[in-house]
Amino acid sequence: MKRHEYQLVLTTCPDTEAAERIAQALVNEHHAACVNILPIAKSIYRWKGQVESAAEQLLIIKSMTRAFGTIRSRILELHPYELPEIIAVPVAEGHPDYLAWIRDPDKT
DSSP: OOOOSEEEEEEEESSHHHHHHHHHHHHHTTSOSEEEEEEEEEEEEEETTEEEEEEEEEEEEEEEGGGHHHHHHHHHHHOOSSSOOOEEEEEOOOOHHHHHHHHOGGGO
């Protein structure tokens, strides 16, 4: 199985403050090249035997696969949820120059 070098990590946050706190930490600490914050995602989910609904903000974190453990740890430290979503999606293909930027965003 081919191991992918790049990833998108997805997490949702309850508000702008939490989303920006996590995004700023991941980029400032060089764990991610970029974090997109997409507002107003409506989530419907089952939690502790009940169907719940919440307005959330989706974070799309662009990083190297090797950074997943650190990204997961930082999200767990900074996130207000008891059980935050932390899902990594491998990037199979991409524009070579953009992928190079993810690898080393300080070179641009």
